[in-house]
Amino acid sequence: MAYEFKFPDVGEGLTEGEIVQWKVKVGDLVASHQVILEVETDKAVVEIPAPEAGFILSLKGGPGDIIKVGEVIAVIGTEAELKAVQAKAPAPAPKPAPAPPPAPQPVAPPPEPYTVQGPSVGVVGSLEEAPEDAPPAPEPKAPPPVIRPRVEALPKDRDLAKRLGVDIEQIHGTGPKGRVSEEDIRKAAELGTPEKGAHVSEGVKAADGYGPVERVPLRGLRRRISQAMTESLAKTAQVTTMDEADVDELWRIREKMKAEAQSQGVHLTLLPFLVKAVVGALKRVPEMNTTLDEVKGEIVFKAYYHIGVAVDTQDGLIVPNVKDADKKTILQIARELEELAQKARRRILDVRDLKGGSFTITNYGSIGGLFGTPIINYPEAGILGVGRMVEKPAAEQGAIRIKKILPLSLTFDHRLVDGGHAQHFLNDVLRHLSDPDLILVGI
Secondary structure (H helix, E strand, C coil): CCEEEECCCCCCCCCEEEEEEECCCCCCEECCCCEEEEEEECCEEEEEECCCCEEEEEECCCCCCEEECCCEEEEEECHHHHHHHHHHCCCCCCCCCCCCCCCCCCCCCCCHHHCCCCCEECCCCEECCCCCCCCCCCCCCCCCCCCCCCCCECHHHHHHHHHHCCCHHHCCCCCHHHCECHHHHHHHHHHCCCCCCCCCCCCEEEECCCCEEEECCCCHHHHHHHHHHHHHHHHCCEEEEEEEEECHHHHHHHHHHHHHHHHCCCCCCCHHHHHHHHHHHHHHCHHHCEEEECCCCEEEECCCCCEEECEEECCEEECCEECCHHHCCHHHHHHHHHHHHHHHHHCCCCHHHHCCCCEEEECHHHCCCCCCCCCCCCCCCEEEEECCCEEEEEEECCEEEEEEEEEEEEEEECCCCCHHHHHHHHHHHHHHHHCCHHHHCCC
């Protein structure tokens, strides 16, 4: 009996996914656990394996389509069942007989003043006149289709090719058994190998009454970001407060530790210190580490500290989180942040990396900007925006000094957090950053 394969829940709380591409087609024989589908869920691309071996009898949906958890997406059966399905398929309609060519119509000669002697000249170029007695030229035959085997490449490399605008099917792989590697794709991108149908099949040229436009489907990560931001603003009461942190001493410690961290293969930035400062503030102001259970009408106070950090990728922002940041050292957090950022940019994050966050940090200062109004990563209670560090004069003990200043913007959900609690939280973050000994000793 044919097996109906339902879209599984590949992550905690997953309800739907978006088809990236099918790896098989109807009629293919698949092995158990063979990858048959790529689905994008919660900002991660997940490979879906076949639960059992057999022939593909039917598939549901195509790239860009949304599928729900528990929905039948494929039917797998025996060879006999495949033949039965094929036998029931309607036969293609016969092609109509070609219409007889129209009888030639006499063409009146042009008026005398406009008679052309010699070859005709067209708008684009010249067209040689055929001799009057020459037989009609035979219609050109279409060349036979060139069938190329699908190139071998890892899913992450196919995704890289798509992002770089490279047609991976046109690349000669240098890896094992001719597999196309990441290096092959990047070289092709440098040489300008075009993506197959780049923007032609995705975009639609049109006009909006004011001038030419191009319409591109809202899909993939951009669609999910759009949905998440809309949901966050619709369901919460967001307010932003701003302040500046004196990070002179923190910068000195970071510079001192940088060489030691580098010797351990870790690139040390201010971000892991920020993570620890946020953890300390969350412990003192637990209202910032909450979510609202709207079904039960309860505020949920979290006893864990999973700090999300927004990563800017070519496809958009992705927010993996550092689990149990309160139990990790500065170097451990720095190493984990680097690993998560690399996985996010390669789109190989595990769904668990994206779930369970309690608070988020977004560092837009790495590309510029001082203050902002970041949108909460719903259903969390707050998000801390970090601006570009600047040097500016500041008064200290009656003297003017040039100090390193870090702009901070805290957005909080006013349903869960009062303004006083939010300011106490931000003050505590400022205190940890200006006196990093508090971070190092875990106070």
